Amino acid sequence: MPAILTDNPKALETMVRQTESFTDWVQFDIMDGRFVPSKSITHQHLRNLPMKLSWEAHLMVEEPENYLEGFKKAGAHKVVFHYEATCSPQEVISLARRLGLGVGLAINPDTPVSAILPLIDKIDSVLFLSVYPGFYGKEFIPEVLDRIREFKQLYPDTETGIDGGVKENNIARIAQDGIDFIYIGSAIFHQKKPADSYRRLSSLAREASAAL
Numbered sequence: 001m002p003a004i005l006t007d008n009p010k011a012l013e014t015m016v017r018q019t020e021s022f023t024d025w026v027q028f029d030i031m032d033g034r035f036v037p038s039k040s041i042t043h044q045h046l047r048n049l050p051m052k053l054s055w056e057a058h059l060m061v062e063e064p065e066n067y068l069e070g071f072k073k074a075g076a077h078k079v080v081f082h083y084e085a086t087c088s089p090q091e092v093i094s095l096a097r098r099l100g101l102g103v104g105l106a107i108n109p110d111t112p113v114s115a116i117l118p119l120i121d122k123i124d125s126v127l128f129l130s131v132y133p134g135f136y137g138k139e140f141i142p143e144v145l146d147r148i149r150e151f152k153q154l155y156p157d158t159e160t161g162i163d164g165g166v167k168e169n170n171i172a173r174i175a176q177d178g179i180d181f182i183y184i185g186s187a188i189f190h191q192k193k194p195a196d197s198y199r200r201l202s203s204l205a206r207e208a209s210a211a212l
Contacts, residue, residue, distance in 0.1 A: 002198060003058065003163065003183040005029035007040050009049075015189055016051050022195040026053050027080075027183055030071075032061035035085050036133050043070035056080060058106065058163070058183075060133045065092045068099055078102030080127050083116055093122050104161070108132060109141050113151050120155055125180070131164030140165025145177055152178060171201055172208035 004015045004026055019026050028046060033039040043057075047070075056078035057071045064081035065088075071079055079101050086092055089105065096103045105116055106127040116126065128148050131138035141164075148160055161181035162174060174182055184201055191197040 001025060001027055001161075001181050001183050002188050002194075003027045003029055003185040004189065005031075005040060005185050007038070009041060009045050012041050012045055013049060015194075016049060016053065018189070018194045020052050022198045024053060026055045027058050028055055029058045029185070030061060030067070031133075035062045035082065036060045043067065043074040043076075046071075046076075047074035056102070056104070058127070059085070060106075061085060065095055068092070068096050068101065072099045072101055076101065078104060078124070080104035080106050080125070082106045082108070082133075083111060083119075084108055089119055090122070093119065106163070109144055109147075113147055117154070120158055125159035125161060126151065127161040127163055127181075127183075129164050130162050130166070133164070138165055140167070140170055142170075145174065148177055148179060166201075168201060168204060171204050175205040175208035178209075 002019050006012050029040060031038045031040040054077055057076045059067055059079055059081045061067055062085050064085055068079060079096055081092055083089055083105055093103050103123045104125040104127050105119060105123045106129060107116055108129050128144050130141050130144040159180045161183055162179050163183035166182055166184045167187045182205060188194045188197045
């Protein structure tokens with residue numbers, strides 16, 4: 001799944017138009033300069049940008065509960081927030097549900113899987129970060145795949161995603177672990193032809209999954 005990360009409204013529109021040419025769903029990475037060092041576009045930018053895409057917001061922000069209503073009004077179908085970003089993840093989940101949003105829970109590479117297990121029956125998916133969040137182009141942390149396998153043994157029916165450092169040279173290995181959603185940013189949008197890159201990556205993932 002393509003993941004758009006930018007702090008530039010003009011670049012945002014360009015990336016959205018590119019994405020509309022090859023898929024109908026996208027994730028927007030949202031950063032506040034507090035939970036992660038960088039800042040990104042906001043829900044206001046998305047609300048003001050007409051698009052054909054359905055989308056979710058990956059909230060790399062402190063106090064994610066303060067962002068939910070804005071993203072709902074902007075058109076989000078789902079929010080994915082970080083376990084580490086709030087002292088009350090249950091409250092964030094409850095508010096998102098009241099707003100009619102789908103809910104995913106993201107965890108950083110050094111957060112124990114055991115920490116999120118009490119929340120699993122309250123969410124739709126778990127997003128495993130395979131980099132420390134905040135920037136495009138960081139190096140993939142392969143040990144995260146072990147964490148995902150551990151989780152899938154406990155909760156085989158819960159949707160899982162992986163985000164960070166996915167490239168052509170590792171996507172087949174990642175897809176072999178039965179992950180439901182592979183999020184890709186720079187390997188699509190930092191290439192000369194994003195649509196071609198997306199299709200190539202998708203083909204590599206499908207071939208690897210079919211070989212299982």
